[in-house]
Amino acid sequence: MENKITQIRVEGRTTGVVGLEYAIKNIVEWAKGKTAEEISAELWSRVEKRNYIPSSIKQAYGKALLREYKKFVGEKVDEEPLVGLEVVILGPGCAQCSSLETNVRNVMAEMNLAGDLAHVTDTKEIARYGVMGVPALIINGRVVTVGSVPEKNKIRQWLAEAAEKMA
Numbered sequence: 001m002e003n004k005i006t007q008i009r010v011e012g013r014t015t016g017v018v019g020l021e022y023a024i025k026n027i028v029e030w031a032k033g034k035t036a037e038e039i040s041a042e043l044w045s046r047v048e049k050r051n052y053i054p055s056s057i058k059q060a061y062g063k064a065l066l067r068e069y070k071k072f073v074g075e076k077v078d079e080e081p082l083v084g085l086e087v088v089i090l091g092p093g094c095a096q097c098s099s100l101e102t103n104v105r106n107v108m109a110e111m112n113l114a115g116d117l118a119h120v121t122d123t124k125e126i127a128r129y130g131v132m133g134v135p136a137l138i139i140n141g142r143v144v145t146v147g148s149v150p151e152k153n154k155i156r157q158w159l160a161e162a163a164e165k166m167a
Contacts, residue, residue: 007118010064011057012083014116018050020065024072031069040066085115085162086141090126091134093119100135100149107155113163140165 006020023046031039043065044058053061070077087104091097101119108115120126129138133147137155139162145154 006068008064008068009080011060012081014118017047017065020047020068021072023047024069027069028073036066039069043069083114085113085139085159085166087115087117087159088129088138089117089119090129090131090136090138091119091121092123092126093121094134096149097121097135100137103149103152104137104155104159107152107159111156111159111163113159 002019002022004021005016005018007014007016008020009015020043023043027039027042027046030042034042040062044053044062047053047065064080067077067080085108087108089097089101089104091100097119101117105117108117120129126134126136129136129143131143131146135149136146137144137150137158139158142162144158
């Protein structure tokens, strides 16, 4: 658990933080009666030891870490909006799923598109998306294909359309 990577949003971009869940669990008792600033500073000091965090965005990280702490203890928080594309591959990690992920990653790189690419392999998490087959490709919340690995040209078209809608 100490090495687990937790995905959080910092300034609208998803980033992985090593040991965040572990740090949060270990300060819950300590944090009772502390201010938000104190909790944020303590989380920062614990996660900065295992993560590179540029000093120029320390405040944004502090805010994101505090938001994750509040979620952990059951407080309602507003998620930070995503900046860029959000692309999700659904599939258990089979050859087709891995091929789709590789193709999407390569097309995004070729197109120089900024965005988050996640591959969801947990069957319970996949079920939450309501798709009836894998692999599945979701771009900005829209299911674009289920059950096959589309050609790169088709992936390029879907990504270009999604990027155009954001512009």
